[in-house]
Amino acid sequence: MKQKAERNINGVVKPSRDLLDGTLGFRIWFMLALHDTKQRYRRSILGPFWFVLNNLLFISILGILYSQLFGEDIRTYVPYLSAGFITWQLIAATLIEGSTAMVMADNLIKQVNLPMSSHAYRVAARNLVILVHNAPLFIFFPLVMGVSLGVELLLLPISTLILFINSSWVCIVFGLLGARFRDVQPIMQNIVTISFFFTPILWKADLLAERAVYVHLNPFVHFIELFRMPLLGQWPSDLSLIIVSAITVIGTFLAWLSLTLYRNQVAFWI
């Protein structure tokens, strides 16, 4: 007699419900994310603001130097750099930490039957907390440089939410992949290093002259634009909005699909 493999504890837990269960169980992963943040800074007096101070110095110094090198106006270059760089930090951390989201949670996975997506949400949420710490810098540099900020700033909370959704599906998909294949994380590390230079963060796309159009093939650009354009007092282009929406929908579907297919295997993999 062949039966479909299934498990039923008090009526819950189906692989296809994992994404939903994880989302609804936000209390758990949000607690873990805050706990992670606290742990990370336990031994430092400045706490998370160490990161902020670090960014403040880095962006100021690099901004002065590179605006000279590229012959850019410092008043537009520094806000451009700060918005791009801080957003990139979240993208980079998501890609690198996301691929170990399940592996690092092995202790928990072997002890408690939590939705697998909650381990991914935890990683996404703790990087979001860091982004929020950096939020003052987002505003600080444009203000100091005299950029006229306007109603476009209202987009930022939405941009943050969209970035979080995308960060979550990346952590789910690559977290599962990284649990099965242990060389995913070093590969992601390489991808992140290379992408940093290929993405217009330090440089502007128009420096590429007629080849600038190829920049749009880089998906990271459009997520960065979601933050950078409002901080330069402009709306992101329609193209960016369309590409980001498409990636959000496809990615979330991929996350649901990979959880449905592989969620129950993770405990055997780690």
Next chain:
Amino acid sequence: MANISASNLSIIFPHYQNYSRSIKNLIIDTSLGRKNSFKKDGIYALDDLSFEIKKGQKVGLVGPNGSGKTTLLRVLSGIFHPSKGSLSVQGNIASLIDLSGGFDQDATGYENIFLRSILFGQTKQETNKRVEEIIDFSELGEFIKMPVRTYSSGMMMRLAFSIATSVKPDIILMDEWLSVGDATFHEKATRRLNQLVEDANILVMASHNEDIIKNVCSRVLSLENGVIISDASSL
């Protein structure tokens, strides 16, 4: 209502070589048209088990090392999912399988009480109500404000035991009868555990200790190589 029922339950552990844990190898092999090296060859840790455990039964799992006792407990606790067959578990579960694992070493004992309780399904308010009782029982005193990293293994077990046994579950899963702490604590812990087991609707305990099985269990399942070889009311 507490009830466990399994039909044709199998657990197949995927057996991966180092080679097949690399996605680079997978991509190279696939693009060269090589096949089979990534085909899963699994090990049956549990093989086609069917059983039912009803309310009131205290079940002992016996069998040699590697016979599947702990795997079965992990399936019941929801950590492993059936590779084949089906399993239905009704009732609140307390899993006393691996007590001291899962502590956050850098967090204080106090923080760990909250972390664990919430992870195991309690709310913050419920934990708030029980936290004093947990600290009292653990006899950790001022140490509760220190990172768990600084605890001796005995202290860690005392805290883990106090947290895990602070709720009243319908179903208790245990890997060996718990024996915690020095003489006085041990006595106190044993009393609490006995009470807990008595109050629970179902106990499933793996043990090598025949005396404990005889004392506690009303039903004994013998496992060997992932198969139930006998199901009796005593050893």
